Amino acid sequence: MKSLDELDKLRQKLQQDMQVRDNDHEVRVTVSMGTCGIAAGAREIVQAMLEELKEQGLNNVALTQTSCVGLCQHEPLLEVARGGEKTTYINVDREKAREIVRKHLVQGQVIKDWTNPEK
Amino acid sequence: MEELSQHILDIAFNSLEAGATELTISVWEDIKHNLLQFEVLDNGRGITAEDITKILDPFYTTKSFKRVGLGVPLLQEAVDRCGGNLKIKALPPGGTSVTATFPHDHLDRAPLGDITGTLITLITGHRQLNLVYRHRYNRQTFIFETRQLKTLLRGIPLHTPEVLVWLKNYLNLKIIDLRRETNEEFGRAG
Ligand code: FES
Numbered sequence: 071m072k073s074l075d076e077l078d079k080l081r082q083k084l085q086q087d088m089q090v091r092d093n094d095h096e097v098r099v100t101v102s103m104g105t106c107g108i109a110a111g112a113r114e115i116v117q118a119m120l121e122e123l124k125e126q127g128l129n130n131v132a133l134t135q136t137s138c139v140g141l142c143q144h145e146p147l148l149e150v151a152r153g154g155e156k157t158t159y160i161n162v163d164r165e166k167a168r169e170i171v172r173k174h175l176v177q178g179q180v181i182k183d184w185t186n187p188e189k
Numbered sequence: 190m191e192e193l194s195q196h197i198l199d200i201a202f203n204s205l206e207a208g209a210t211e212l213t214i215s216v217w218e219d220i221k222h223n224l225l226q227f228e229v230l231d232n233g234r235g236i237t238a239e240d241i242t243k244i245l246d247p248f249y250t251t252k253s254f255k256r257v258g259l260g261v262p263l264l265q266e267a268v269d270r271c272g273g274n275l276k277i278k279a280l281p282p283g284g285t286s287v288t289a290t291f292p293h294d295h296l297d298r299a300p301l302g303d304i305t306g307t308l309i310t311l312i313t314g315h316r317q318l319n320l321v322y323r324h325r326y327n328r329q330t331f332i333f334e335t336r337q338l339k340t341l342l343r344g345i346p347l348h349t350p351e352v353l354v355w356l357k358n359y360l361n362l363k364i365i366d367l368r369r370e371t372n373e374e375f376g377r378a379g
Pocket of ligand 1: 099104106107138139140141142143161
C-alpha cells in the first residue's frame with residue numbers, strides 16, 4: 071500500500087534528522103478546546119498549525135490543548151508560551167494560525183494586533 | 190456545531206478531561222437500514238446515574254464535575270432534530286460510552302464532516318492517548334490504532350508534525366476508500 075511505504079520513507083528520513091527529540095520543547099502552543107472553541111473552529115486551527123509547523127520544519131513545538139477558558143466571544147483562542155513569556159491570540163483562523171507560526175514561532179515576533187480583544 | 194465529527198471531538202475531549210487514556214471511537218453507516226451511529230467509549234472515571242441526568246441539563250454547571258458543559262445538551266439537540274437517539278452508559282469496570290444514532294438520510298441530520306480532523310486533533314493534544322478508530326460503511330470496515338502506528342514508527346515520536354500530516358492524508362484516503370467499498374485494514378500491508 072502506497073501510503074504506508076511513504077510512512078516508512080518518512081520514518082527513515084526523520085531518524086537521520088537529529089532534530090527529532092520528543093521532550094525538549096522550547097515553545098508550547100495551547101489551543102483552547104472547550105465546546106465553544108470546537109464550535110468556533112479550534113479543530114481547524116490545530117490542523118493549520120500542524121501543516122505550517124511541518125512546512126517550517128519545526129519539531130520542537132509542543133502543540134497541546136486545554137478545556138474551556140471562559141472567553142467564548144474570543145474563540146478560537148490559543149496561547150504561545152516561550153520561556154517565561156506568554157501570549158494569547160484571540161479569534162484565530164487558519165490563516166492567522168499559519169502566520170503565528172511564521173512570525174511568532176520562527177521569527178520570534180509577537181503579532182500584537184491579534185492579541186487585543188476586538189470590540 | 191455543524192458536524193457530527195465536532196460533537197465526537199467534544200465528547201471525546203470530555204473523556205480525556207475525565208482521565209481517560211484509552212478511547213475507542215466507532216462510526217457505523219448502514220445505508221440499507223438507513224442508520225448512522227457513532228460511539229465514543231472511554232476508560233475514564235465513569236459516571237453515575239445521577240450525573241447522567243445532570244449532563245443532559247445545559248444549565249447544570251459545576252466545575253468540579255468535568256463532564257459537564259454545553260457539549261452533551263448540544264448533541265442531544267442534534268439527535269432530537271432528526272428523530273435520533275442518544276444513550277450514555279456507565280461501563281462496569283469504569284469508563285463511559287456515549288452512543289448517538291441517527292436516520293442516515295434525514296435532511297436535518299448534521300453531516301459527519303471532518304472526522305479525520307477530529308482524530309488528528311485528539312492525537313495531537315494527548316501524547317499518552319491510545320486511540321482506536323473503527324469505521325464501518327455497509328459491509329466494509331476500516332480500523333486504525335495509534336498503538337500499531339507507534340510500532341511502525343519505531344521510536345520516531347507520533348507527535349512530529351510531519352508524521353501527523355502524513356497521518357491526516359492517510360486517514361482521509363482510507364475513509365474515502367471505505368465509501369468506495371474498496372478497503373484494507375490499517376497496517377495489513379505494512
Ligand atoms: S463555554 Fe468555555 S469558552 Fe465558551
